[in-house]
Amino acid sequence: xxxxxxxxxxxxxxxxxxEDVADGTYSNLVIITHSNTEFVLDFLRLMPGVPKAKVKSxxxxxxxxxxxxxRALNENISKYEEKHGPIKESPEGTKLPMNFGGPTAQA
Numbered sequence: 290x291x292x293x294x295x296x297x298x299x300x301x302x303x304x305x306x307x308e309d310v311a312d313g314t315y316s317n318l319v320i321i322t323h324s325n326t327e328f329v330l331d332f333l334r335l336m337p338g339v340p341k342a343k344v345k346s347x348x349x350x351x352x353x354x355x356x357x358x359x360r361a362l363n364e365n366i367s368k369y370e371e372k373h374g375p376i377k378e379s380p381e382g383t384k385l386p387m388n389f390g391g392p393t394a395q396a
Contacts, residue, residue, distance in 0.1 A: 314345045328355040 316332035323329065329349050333342040350358070370376060 316345055318342060323352070323355075327351060 314332070314334075316334055318333040318335045320331045320333065321328060322331075327349055328351075329347065331344045332346045332348070334345050335342040366376065
């Protein structure tokens with residue numbers, strides 16, 4: 290699968306999306322760390338009743354790219370909310386959801 294996009298510089302960019310990546314990877318938690326030269330985003334999947342989360346993907350980027358990502362996310366969230374209404378945040382704030390509140394599994 291291939292798609293052409295126009296990056297900020299105005300040049301046309303041909304983007305290839307392989308079948309192995311096209312389905313995406315679900316993540317419901319991201320841990321962000323940084324140094325003076327890079328930001329590291331570890332995307333995890335936290336499952337109900339399981340106290341251990343596995344990193345599903347790690348993205349490393351420069352501070353400049355991290356700032357562009359922040360700007361792009363802000364723009365896209367604004368567009369989403371214009372169309373679908375405000376995104377409700379959980380009342381717990383930034384607390385990690387160690388249990389999703391569902392029943393515990395029994396064998």
